[in-house]
Amino acid sequence: MQNKISLNKLKRGDIATIISFEDSNLPAKFFELGFMPGAKIEIKHKAPLNGPICVNIIQNNTLIALRVTEACTILTDKI
Amino acid sequence: MKKKTISLLGNPNVGKTSLFNRITKLNQKVGNYPGITVEKREGKITANGNEYHIIDLPGTYTLFPNSLDEEVVLRTFINKENSDYPDLVVVVSEPNTLNRGIVIYQQVRESGLPAIFVVNMEDELEDKGIKIDYPKLEKYLQTKVLTTDARNGKGIDTLIENFELQVPPYFGALELPSEFSPALEEAKKIFPLETEYKTWLHLAQEEAVGLSDDSIAQLKAIRTKYNITTQQLQKEEAILRHKNINKEFENFVQKSENKKLSNTEKIDNILLHPVFGYIIFFGILFFIFQAVYAWSGPLMDGVDNTFSSLGEYVATILPEGPLNSLIVNGIIAGIGGIIIFLPQIIILFLFISLMEETGYMSRVVFLMDRWLKPFGLNGKSVIPLMSGAACAIPAVMSARNIENPKERLLTMLVTPFMTCAARLPIYIVIIGLVIPDEKFLGFNLQGITLFGMYILGVIGALFSALILNKIIKSVRKSFLIFELPIYKAPDWKNVLNTVWEKSSGFLIDAGKIILAISIILWVLGNFGPNDKFSNPEKYIALENPHYTEEQIEDDIIAFKTEYSYLGYLGRGIEPAIKPLGYDWKIGIGLLASFVAREVFVGTVAVVYSLGDEIDIEDEGQKQTLLDRMRSEINRNTGMQTYNFATGVSLLLFYAFAMQCMATIGVVRKETGSWSWTLIQTGFMTGLAYFTALIAYQLLK
Numbered sequence: 005m006q007n008k009i010s011l012n013k014l015k016r017g018d019i020a021t022i023i024s025f026e027d028s029n030l031p032a033k034f035f036e037l038g039f040m041p042g043a044k045i046e047i048k049h050k051a052p053l054n055g056p057i058c059v060n061i062i063q064n065n066t067l068i069a070l071r072v073t074e075a076c077t078i079l080t081d082k083i
Numbered sequence: 084m085k086k087k088t089i090s091l092l093g094n095p096n097v098g099k100t101s102l103f104n105r106i107t108k109l110n111q112k113v114g115n116y117p118g119i120t121v122e123k124r125e126g127k128i129t130a131n132g133n134e135y136h137i138i139d140l141p142g143t144y145t146l147f148p149n150s151l152d153e154e155v156v157l158r159t160f161i162n163k164e165n166s167d168y169p170d171l172v173v174v175v176s177e178p179n180t181l182n183r184g185i186v187i188y189q190q191v192r193e194s195g196l197p198a199i200f201v202v203n204m205e206d207e208l209e210d211k212g213i214k215i216d217y218p219k220l221e222k223y224l225q226t227k228v229l230t231t232d233a234r235n236g237k238g239i240d241t242l243i244e245n246f247e248l249q250v251p252p253y254f255g256a257l258e259l260p261s262e263f264s265p266a267l268e269e270a271k272k273i274f275p276l277e278t279e280y281k282t283w284l285h286l287a288q289e290e291a292v293g294l295s296d297d298s299i300a301q302l303k304a305i306r307t308k309y310n311i312t313t314q315q316l317q318k319e320e321a322i323l324r325h326k327n328i329n330k331e332f333e334n335f336v337q338k339s340e341n342k343k344l345s346n347t348e349k350i351d352n353i354l355l356h357p358v359f360g361y362i363i364f365f366g367i368l369f370f371i372f373q374a375v376y377a378w379s380g381p382l383m384d385g386v387d388n389t390f391s392s393l394g395e396y397v398a399t400i401l402p403e404g405p406l407n408s409l410i411v412n413g414i415i416a417g418i419g420g421i422i423i424f425l426p427q428i429i430i431l432f433l434f435i436s437l438m439e440e441t442g443y444m445s446r447v448v449f450l451m452d453r454w455l456k457p458f459g460l461n462g463k464s465v466i467p468l469m470s471g472a473a474c475a476i477p478a479v480m481s482a483r484n485i486e487n488p489k490e491r492l493l494t495m496l497v498t499p500f501m502t503c504a505a506r507l508p509i510y511i512v513i514i515g516l517v518i519p520d521e522k523f524l525g526f527n528l529q530g531i532t533l534f535g536m537y538i539l540g541v542i543g544a545l546f547s548a549l550i551l552n553k554i555i556k557s558v559r560k561s562f563l564i565f566e567l568p569i570y571k572a573p574d575w576k577n578v579l580n581t582v583w584e585k586s587s588g589f590l591i592d593a594g595k596i597i598l599a600i601s602i603i604l605w606v607l608g609n610f611g612p613n614d615k616f617s618n619p620e621k622y623i624a625l626e627n628p629h630y631t632e633e634q635i636e637d638d639i640i641a642f643k644t645e646y647s648y649l650g651y652l653g654r655g656i657e658p659a660i661k662p663l664g665y666d667w668k669i670g671i672g673l674l675a676s677f678v679a680r681e682v683f684v685g686t687v688a689v690v691y692s693l694g695d696e697i698d699i700e701d702e703g704q705k706q707t708l709l710d711r712m713r714s715e716i717n718r719n720t721g722m723q724t725y726n727f728a729t730g731v732s733l734l735l736f737y738a739f740a741m742q743c744m745a746t747i748g749v750v751r752k753e754t755g756s757w758s759w760t761l762i763q764t765g766f767m768t769g770l771a772y773f774t775a776l777i778a779y780q781l782l783k
Contacts, residue, residue: 049351071367
């Protein structure tokens with residue numbers, strides 16, 4: 005069974021695989037920094053009051069931060 | 084001897100600038116790219132019997148530009164006629180994000196440029212748990228792969244030797260998605276001579292860099308015809324490239340546990356903590372400001388004394404006359420007035436560049452974005468706003484790396500509200516005049532007021548951002564995505580180099596304007612249109628028949644100032660500033676302040692005939708000035724000039740008004756628009772006028 009959930013709803017410490025992007029206007033920079041279908045991520049930090057989310061792109065071992073507004077358009081499968 | 088151009092290219096945070104510093108041995112200069120205000124770092128070296136012109140390009144993840152900085156890269160690569168068009172591109176990468184380095188390397192090769200590949204921070208391989216099979220990597224990239232360690236200089240000499248390398252031709256370009264073939268085929272007809280990938284690069288940008296308006300319109304028409312967007316093209320390319328690289332990746336890289344990242348994680352658990360993270364950040368902020376004000380004191384005194392003695396010395400060796408006065412009171416005083424801010428600027432930039440070098444600055448962006456977003460700003464606005472507390476000039480320049488044009492513009496427009504170092508002397512004098520030196524709840528009232536002025540600056544900036552955010556229309560959707568690099572010890576060479584660049588940049592850019600205006604001001608203050616200016620003794624004696632010789636002497640300077648061109652200007656604006664509680668003497672100070680705020684204290688000192696060599700750091704001299712100002716009577720109201728209402732009105736005026744020629748100049752340069760610059764100046768000065776007006780009318 006798949007647990008489809010948008011990236012912003014994941015909790016700190018959750019690991020998930022990115023499935024798809026709902027917003028076709030998402031800047032290409034997101035893909036270049038490693039957000040792409042199939043990429044495994046782990047939620048590392050969340051700034052309070054719906055602030056940015058810090059994600060570890062596991063394959064690159066890099067930390068990338070993004071805003072909730074973009075995170076809610078990224079669909080993931082929680083592992 | 085041949086001349087060759089070498090470009091350094093790579094992702095941010097791979098140590099590219101350290102590498103550049105090593106290669107050029109700091110024999111470099113920083114200028115601007117023609118037409119745009121992006122910093123251009125270049126250096127020259129002679130090696131292998133040739134001369135190399137080395138350019139450090141802004142860090143970027145892809146050739147597609149997201150910000151003004153990144154646009155430079157494509158601009159340099161797209162046109163063979165460009166004087167910076169490289170003979171060789173050195174793609175710099177680091178082990179952890181090798182795949183991202185390969186992506187940009189492939190883009191460069193497929194655009195038809197020769198390139199070699201460098202893996203920097205090689206000594207961290209073990210810590211990062213990575214093993215690279217270099218022969219296999221070389222085969223995959225079809226070029227020479229070199230390893231360096233920019234921190235200790237390992238591998239630099241070999242890298243320089245390889246500038247002469249004949250790079251083998253590159254085969255096997257990315258197979259572009261077939262769904263876009265018809266559009267691409269049509270675009271190829273516009274650029275019959277270009278490689279396929281270069282045509283694709285053009286097609287996949289909204290406003291293709293380096294092309295004529297004509298070609299841009301043609302490309303747009305093709306995209307509309309086939310119903311494709313630039314995002315789609317860029318996205319497909321990124322996904323495809325990463326997929327292809329990942330397929331091969333395991334052949335040449337082996338990864339195990341990354342120790343560096345686990346250290347970073349431990350630190351981040353504290354520094355990004357929802358509560359402690361903020362406490363630590365504000366603690367650091369407090370420490371920085373403490374340092375800026377406490378440490379700079381002795382240095383600033385030193386500068387001040389040096390320039391006073393220099394002035395005095397020059398005054399004695401030059402023959403008396405207007406030239407002497409121009410050099411001493413105009414030029415030397417003007418230069419001194421700029422250099423005096425240097426200690427504060429150096430200390431502030433030392434901290435800012437330390438925060439950037441260690442990787443902490445991205446954490447600040449992470450912590451602050453949530454709080455700045457409602458105002459139409461961006462987490463990255465923190466850097467300009469913080470720098471604005473020293474000087475708006477470098478602060479406005481540091482807004483360059485904000486991707487969204489609207490957020491960048493907003494940041495530049497509101498940064499000058501922050502309480503810069505130049506406002507401080509005025510605040511000290513006026514607070515000393517109108518706020519009682521008493522304790523309130525154990526705190527010194529004057530101290531609280533000064534602190535309040537800083538808060539007021541922040542409020543002014545945020546409040547204006549809120550208003551301007553409603554007015555300015557956004558062209559592009561706002562987004563924020565950034566990397567939090569691994570924490571590392573600062574490379575001191577880089578830190579010192581940055582501090583040097585910023586400070587000398589300030590000195591030259593702001594210096595030119597302040598110096599020019601100081602001279603104009605001196606001329607206006609030292610010449611008058613009529614006999615009252617040239618023969619003051621006669622008129623003083625006529626007006627005050629009972630004056631002794633000595634009293635007349637004392638009054639001469641003040642009298643001359645009143646009837647100089649500057650005095651006439653001051654009286655000319657008096658009707659406009661009367662409702663704020665000011666008289667023409669303050670008016671002169673205000674006019675002078677539009678050049679630069681710090682001029683106010685010196686100017687009023689002249690107007691009150693104390694001479695302009697007033698040092699407000701010196702208690703005795705400060706008291707003399709304060710006493711003289713306290714006893715001043717406003718001849719319009721018959722009341723004390725510096726009463727509570729006027730004082731508050733003046734403080735508000737100085738907090739909000741755009742009174743700095745140099746900032747206006749920088750904003751013009753950075754926004755590329757006179758209208759935004761004028762809107763900003765009008766908005767700030769208008770706000771200053773009305774708050775001062777309301778405050779005075781309520782309090783008088």
